[in-house]
Structure formats: C-alpha cells, structure tokens
Amino acid sequence: MDWDKLRIFHAVADAGSLTHAGDKLNLSQSAVSRQVRALEESLNATLFHRHARGLILTEQGELLFDATSAMTKRLDTASARIRDSEEEVFGDLRVTTTTGFGTLWLAPRLPKLYEKYPDLRVDLMLEEKVLDLPMREADVAIRMKEPSQADLIRKRLMSVRMRAYATPKYLEGHPFPQGPEDLVDHRLICQNTDSAQVGASASLVQELMAYSVKSTLTVNNYFGVLQGVLHDLGIGILPDYVTQDFPDLIRVMPEIESSEVPVFLAYPEELRQSKRIAAFRDFVQDEIIAYRKQLREQEKI
Numbered sequence: 656m657d658w659d660k661l662r663i664f665h666a667v668a669d670a671g672s673l674t675h676a677g678d679k680l681n682l683s684q685s686a687v688s689r690q691v692r693a694l695e696e697s698l699n700a701t702l703f704h705r706h707a708r709g710l711i712l713t714e715q716g717e718l719l720f721d722a723t724s725a726m727t728k729r730l731d732t733a734s735a736r737i738r739d740s741e742e743e744v745f746g747d748l749r750v751t752t753t754t755g756f757g758t759l760w761l762a763p764r765l766p767k768l769y770e771k772y773p774d775l776r777v778d779l780m781l782e783e784k785v786l787d788l789p790m791r792e793a794d795v796a797i798r799m800k801e802p803s804q805a806d807l808i809r810k811r812l813m814s815v816r817m818r819a820y821a822t823p824k825y826l827e828g829h830p831f832p833q834g835p836e837d838l839v840d841h842r843l844i845c846q847n848t849d850s851a852q853v854g855a856s857a858s859l860v861q862e863l864m865a866y867s868v869k870s871t872l873t874v875n876n877y878f879g880v881l882q883g884v885l886h887d888l889g890i891g892i893l894p895d896y897v898t899q900d901f902p903d904l905i906r907v908m909p910e911i912e913s914s915e916v917p918v919f920l921a922y923p924e925e926l927r928q929s930k931r932i933a934a935f936r937d938f939v940q941d942e943i944i945a946y947r948k949q950l951r952e953q954e955k956i
Contacts, residue, residue: 660694663687664702665723668716671709728791744934745774752797755877756918757781760896761797761939768938775931783851788923795922795932797939799853802921809921810936812943815894817856817913820904825887832890832907835866842870842889850875855913860892863911899946 666676667687677687695702702716712720752761757779769775786792789806796802802809819832830840845860846852864871872888874880881901884891890907894916898904920939926932 656697657694660690660697661719661723661726663690664694664719665727667691667703667710668712668720668723671711673710725790731791744772744930746931747776747778748795748931748935749778749780749793750795750797750935751780751782751786751793753783753799754781755894756797756799756896758876758878759881759894759900763900764938764942767942768935771938772934775934777935788921791923794926794929795920795935798919798921799916801917801919804921806924807921808924808927809919810940812918812920812939813896813947815896815916815918817859817892817916818895818906819890819908819911820884820893820897821890821907822884822887823903823905825884825889826905826907834908835863835911837908838863838866838868838890841868842872843868844872844874844880844883844889844891846877846880846892847873847875853916855916856892859911859913863892896946899949 663676663680663682666680667673670676670679673684673687673691676682677684680687691702698715698719700715701713702719703710704713750761758781762779765777765779768777780786780793785798785802786796787804788794788796788802789804797812799815801811830837832838832841843863845863846856848857848860848864870889872883874883877893877897880891880893881897883889884893884904885901893904895912898906920936922929922932922936
C-alpha cells in the first residue's frame with residue numbers, strides 16, 4: 656500500500672476537510688482529492704462520505720484511520736528515540752498526570768527542570784483520564800494508582816493521603832473542630848464525589864457528608880478546593896503534599912484522613928533509553944526525596 660497515499664488519507668481524516676489537509680501538507684485541494692480517490696480505487700472501498708459540511712469517515716475509513724493513527728504514533732516514537740542525544744536532553748516530552756497533582760505539585764517545580772535542561776519542551780496534559788502510553792498518547796505519566804497496562808516501566812514515587820486543612824484566619828473566627836461531628840458548625844470544601852478522582856478521596860468525603868454538614872463548597876479538582884481554603888471559606892479536604900508549598904495551612908481533625916493512595920511514574924518500555932524520559936524521571940525522584948526530607952523536618956518541630 657502506497658505510504659504517500661496513506662499519509663494524505665490520514666491528514667484528510669484528521670482534518671475532516673480536503674482543503675485543511677492540503678494546507679497542512681502544502682498540496683492543492685485537487686492533488687489531495689486525486690490521491691484519496693486513487694487510494695479508494697486501490698482498496699475498492701469508499702473511505703469518506705462527502706457532504707456540504709465536510710467529510711465523514713465510512714466504516715472502512717474508520718478501520719484504515721485506526722491503522723494509520725497507530726502507525727503515526729509508532730513513527731513518532733521512533734523519531735523521538737532517534738532525536739535523543741547521548742549527551743544532551745532536548746525536544747518534546749509529553750507528560751500526563753491528574754489536574755490536582757499537576758497544578759499543585761508538579762507545575763510549581765518545573766522551573767528547576769527547565770533550569771537544568773532549557774531546550775526541553777514539556778507538554779503537560781492534566782486530566783483524570785488514563786492516557787494510553789503504549790499507543791503514544793503521552794510519553795510519561797504520573798498516576799494515583801499502579802498502571803495496569805502491559806509493556807510499561809513503572810516506579811512507585813510516594814504515597815498520598817487526603818486530610819482536612821484550614822487557614823489560621825478561618826479558625827480564628829470559628830470554633831476549632833475536634834472531630835467530624837463538629838463540621839455542623841463549618842463549611843466543608845471538597846471535590847464533588849461525582850467528579851473523576853481516586854476512590855479513597857470520594858470515600859472520605861462521603862463519610863464526612865454523613866455528619867449533617869450544613870454548608871459546602873464542592874469543586875471538580877483540588878486546585879479549586881485549595882483556592883477556597885486559602886480564601887478562608889472553610890475546611891478543605893486536600894492531598895497532604897500541599898503542605899510543602901503552603902506550610903501555613905493547619906491540619907484539623909487529625910484522626911480524619913483517607914486510605915493511602917500510591918503515586919506511580921510510568922513510561923513505555925520502548926522509551927527505556929530516552930534521555931528526555933531519564934531526565935524527567937530523575938528530576939521527579941529528586942523532588943520526592945526533597946519532599947520527604949522536608950516532611951521529616953516538620954515532624955521534628
């Protein structure tokens with residue numbers, strides 16, 4: 656099968672338009688149309704439904720697009736491995752993690768990574784969806800559970816627990832809560848239990864809600880929860896790692912915490928030799944070591 660025709664077909668399917676695909680490939684619309692038609696003739700199949708609003712893949716077109724997508728991702732992997740220098744770290748690195756961990760822990764530490772590797776281009780993808788690393792939806796992931804996909808190198812980084820925090824200013828104007836039964840006198844700030852999150856967090860929030868909490872603020876990510884807490888709105892349920900960057904937060908109801916949530920770093924086996932992956936992995940591990948050291952020092956105080 657002619658790779659040039661497949662490449663053009665993939666661009667058309669991705670763009671949904673002959674014109675947009677032509678612009679991307681620096682080809683005229685008529686040249687793109689001829690190549691697609693020739694591919695359809697060679698396969699004896701119709702790949703697109705054509706209508707005034709653009710192009711829609713047929714069932715046969717969907718099958719072919721799945722194949723060309725997989726090929727493209729494999730080529731991207733090969734290209735990345737070829738570009739990896741033996742002595743330098745540069746180029747694109749796609750990192751996926753949760754919105755909470757990405758905004759509250761990882762992103763504030765990235766200046767240290769860029770200071771060491773200024774030519775690195777990080778694409779930080781923050782979402783609760785688990786991206787497919789073997790299919791090259793991302794290069795490396797930090798996940799709140801052990802990855803189940805095959806052909807992944809994985810390393811446990813640390814453990815996280817969800818705990819209750821408030822600001823000194825908030826607590827000055829409200830009775831200090833001794834236990835969950837005192838939440839009736841406070842506003843609880845937490846993630847909505849219907850939003851995507853680790854089960855340990857949702858379970859803790861459901862448990863606390865059973866104590867007849869009168870006022871709540873629910874958000875679909877921990878960044879929003881933290882903002883509510885920092886603006887003295889109430890008691891927030893947050894991952895314990897936030898105390899590293901917000902040491903003024905006071906933990907309340909110390910007996911209240913979620914079960915342990917493991918944090919894993921993972922990347923595809925085929926990127927084992929990638930200098931970019933190694934640089935990012937070592938950077939995260941160094942930051943975890945510093946985080947643990949700070950926790951030990953705080954416990955001594």
